[in-house]
Amino acid sequence: MVTFIVRRSLWAALVIFVITVLVFLLFFKTPGVDPARAIAGRNSNPQILAEIRAQFGLNKPLWVQYGLMMKSLFISRNLVSYSNQGVLVVPEIAQAAPATLSLVFGAALIWVVMAIVMGLAAALLRGTVYDPLLMILALIGVSTPVFWLGQVANLISQSALHNTFLFSWVPPLGYTPLQQNPAKWFAGLVIPWICLSILYIGFYARVLRGNLLEIQSEDYVRTARAKGLTERRVWTRHTLRNSMITFVSLFGLDFGALVAGGALLTEVVFGIHGVGYLTYQAATQLDLPTIMATVVYGAIFIVLANTLVDIGYAWLDPRVRMG
Amino acid sequence: MTVVETEAVPTELRPEIAGRNPWALAGRRLRRNRIALAALGLLLLIIVMCAAAPLYAHYVAHVNPFLPNLNGHTVVNGKVVPVMEQGGGALKLGETPIGPTWDPHHYFLGADGLGRDVAALLLYGGRSSLLVGIGSAVICCVVATVIALIAGFFGGITDSILSRVMDIIWAFPVYLLAISLATELLTHSNGFQVGPLHVSASSLWVPTLLIAFIFLPYVYRPIRGQVLSVINREFVEAAIAEGAGNLRLIFSEILPNVVSTVIVLLPLMIATTILTESALSFLSLGVQPPNVSWGSIISDGQDLLYTRPWVSMAPGIMIVLTVLAMNVLGDGVRDALDPRAKLRVEG
Numbered sequence: 001m002v003t004f005i006v007r008r009s010l011w012a013a014l015v016i017f018v019i020t021v022l023v024f025l026l027f028f029k030t031p032g033v034d035p036a037r038a039i040a041g042r043n044s045n046p047q048i049l050a051e052i053r054a055q056f057g058l059n060k061p062l063w064v065q066y067g068l069m070m071k072s073l074f075i076s077r078n079l080v081s082y083s084n085q086g087v088l089v090v091p092e093i094a095q096a097a098p099a100t101l102s103l104v105f106g107a108a109l110i111w112v113v114m115a116i117v118m119g120l121a122a123a124l125l126r127g128t129v130y131d132p133l134l135m136i137l138a139l140i141g142v143s144t145p146v147f148w149l150g151q152v153a154n155l156i157s158q159s160a161l162h163n164t165f166l167f168s169w170v171p172p173l174g175y176t177p178l179q180q181n182p183a184k185w186f187a188g189l190v191i192p193w194i195c196l197s198i199l200y201i202g203f204y205a206r207v208l209r210g211n212l213l214e215i216q217s218e219d220y221v222r223t224a225r226a227k228g229l230t231e232r233r234v235w236t237r238h239t240l241r242n243s244m245i246t247f248v249s250l251f252g253l254d255f256g257a258l259v260a261g262g263a264l265l266t267e268v269v270f271g272i273h274g275v276g277y278l279t280y281q282a283a284t285q286l287d288l289p290t291i292m293a294t295v296v297y298g299a300i301f302i303v304l305a306n307t308l309v310d311i312g313y314a315w316l317d318p319r320v321r322m323g
Numbered sequence: 324m325t326v327v328e329t330e331a332v333p334t335e336l337r338p339e340i341a342g343r344n345p346w347a348l349a350g351r352r353l354r355r356n357r358i359a360l361a362a363l364g365l366l367l368l369i370i371v372m373c374a375a376a377p378l379y380a381h382y383v384a385h386v387n388p389f390l391p392n393l394n395g396h397t398v399v400n401g402k403v404v405p406v407m408e409q410g411g412g413a414l415k416l417g418e419t420p421i422g423p424t425w426d427p428h429h430y431f432l433g434a435d436g437l438g439r440d441v442a443a444l445l446l447y448g449g450r451s452s453l454l455v456g457i458g459s460a461v462i463c464c465v466v467a468t469v470i471a472l473i474a475g476f477f478g479g480i481t482d483s484i485l486s487r488v489m490d491i492i493w494a495f496p497v498y499l500l501a502i503s504l505a506t507e508l509l510t511h512s513n514g515f516q517v518g519p520l521h522v523s524a525s526s527l528w529v530p531t532l533l534i535a536f537i538f539l540p541y542v543y544r545p546i547r548g549q550v551l552s553v554i555n556r557e558f559v560e561a562a563i564a565e566g567a568g569n570l571r572l573i574f575s576e577i578l579p580n581v582v583s584t585v586i587v588l589l590p591l592m593i594a595t596t597i598l599t600e601s602a603l604s605f606l607s608l609g610v611q612p613p614n615v616s617w618g619s620i621i622s623d624g625q626d627l628l629y630t631r632p633w634v635s636m637a638p639g640i641m642i643v644l645t646v647l648a649m650n651v652l653g654d655g656v657r658d659a660l661d662p663r664a665k666l667r668v669e670g
Contacts (some may be wrong), residue, residue, distance in 0.1 A: 015494045022491075026507050062573075139654075142644035145598055148621055148639035151628055155419050159629040257496045264498060265602055269625075277498070282606055283506050295503045302496050 100274030119208030141202025150269030256305025260298035359655025373449030456597035475550025
């Protein structure tokens with residue numbers, strides 16, 4: 001187990017290193033673009049360009065430039081956004097994190113519960129009309145773009161039916177910090193939570209159903225039945241429990257990706273100023289320092305999340321350790 | 324999909340002893356799957372409609388959907404009305420584009436913020452969305468298959484290097500990778516010089532290749548696994564014993580045995596790439612003006628959501644229908660090509 005953890009951590013460190021090098025090359029060394037001009041964004045003037053050339057050492061050797069970029073990202077954390085009047089990028093990301101975390105945690109709770117209910121129901125109701133019905137619902141969930149679903153939800157809850165008893169409680173779009181007003185925090189997040197979770201409910205319900213039915217035909221399930229366990233016990237202790245292995249490892253990856261900025265479409269359409277919204281704003285203004293920072297921090301977070309998932313997986317399943 | 328159906332039973336075999344070729348069997352299974360056929364029909368309908376976009380714009384709606392029409396007029400129910408109506412509400416401020424009409428000749432789905440005909444834009448947008456979605460999925464599948472064949476066949480150091488490269492692309496979060504690449508590419512406002520070819524920054528090739536690139540590892544991984552499981556089988560050994568060269572081994576022994584995996588993945592990849600394209604275009608990082616796509620129309624419709632919801636509702640419905648049909652078809656193709664998976668799961 002220790003060897004596995006060491007090997008996996010070394011690989012994670014290597015991946016993080018390569019990602020930072022690639023991001024560096026992508027933003028600083030693509031032929032045909034003056035990086036100073038690109039970083040300065042749309043309001044470049046000679047003074048800003050000179051400042052950028054000095055900060056990133058653009059006339060120094062390649063590896064010094066790389067080192068300076070890493071320093072400004074991780075050590076001095078003084079990367080400045082030039083298209084946004086000298087805002088410090090890294091603290092801005094830290095400030096945006098609670099909104100993203102609130103959104104993703106709530107959605108994750110909904111999607112885990114709903115996906116287990118739907119997947120289990122479909123598997124138990126196999127042979128009836130409800131199974132294909134549930135799976136079509138799941139497929140519609142998987143096929144709906146979340147940003148458009150958000151618009152539909154906004155249209156209904158903010159405009160069309162806002163003055164009816166159904167949606168009069170919905171506050172205007174935006175994020176209220178939890179410590180400021182817990183009730184408003186909750187009310188403002190309910191609809192974003194549901195919208196973000198629908199794709200994952202569909203996807204996880206489909207995966208879980210397939211897994212459950214596959215495990216139902218395993219020998220140990222037959223053995224469990226043969227030794228006289230109740231049907232309920234077979235499903236909960238043998239079938240559901242084993243299909244949770246795939247479920248949990250998928251969950252780790254998706255959760256990590258969402259926290260690292262993958263929820264940006266939901267954040268944009270509901271005006272929640274989280275990490276993803278920051279990335280979006282930076283992208284529309286071609287604000288390279290901010291994008292660089294969100295991408296590097298996001299990628300590192302995901303690599304760490306993946307590593308933890310793999311280690312957890314290996315801890316649960318000894319066969320993985322040997323691979 | 325269509326490949327499955329066009330592969331016919333070899334006719335030179337006498338019918339009474341003809342073993343049915345697996346492609347024909349799969350084609351038959353697919354033809355019996357009514358839901359998958361309905362999905363295929365819907366897809367073909369959408370493709371034909373979108374392909375006919377210039378015909379609709381020119382002969383039915385008589386508009387050029389790419390020109391802003393802020394001061395124009397149109398005829399609704401015999402009355403001449405401005406395309407941009409004076410704003411409603413108490414203050415009568417601003418302008419609202421004309422809403423949907425029940426007349427297919429005049430702003431059937433209303434106008435967008437620039438006074439352009441949404442119905443015509445929707446069809447043109449579908450062309451870009453389908454071209455980018457299908458194009459990137461096909462490119463992604465072909466390139467990933469070639470890389471997987473090389474990695475799986477040669478093994479050793481080649482395999483390690485290629486697999487590690489794919490692992491690194493995989494380690495990037497999809498949307499962050501797409502956004503950083505797209506932003507980088509958009510800073511080249513003058514386009515790119517790729518050898519003798521010049522690609523303009525607003526070309527559809529930019530999002531197509533970008534999306535194909537980010538999904539490479541998602542196709543590479545299952546196909547490499549398939550190559551590895553085929554490569555030590557007896558028929559490959561037999562071919563080696565016959566003195567087959569590498570090319571023959573790859574193309575006539577291994578490739579035919581992994582192609583069904585690729586075909587199963589393709590429609591599901593198209594569903595994913597269409598969603599990705601629409602998301603990138605919604606963030607204004609995908610299809611660039613003057614081209615439009617369903618995602619970019621939804622993005623334009625964001626500001627008009629409460630006054631003219633159809634601007635973003637219509638393209639959204641098109642995306643859901645297309646992607647849903649693609650997913651249903653993909654499930655059908657999977658069940659047709661891999662009946663054991665169906666047996667195992669559905670009893």
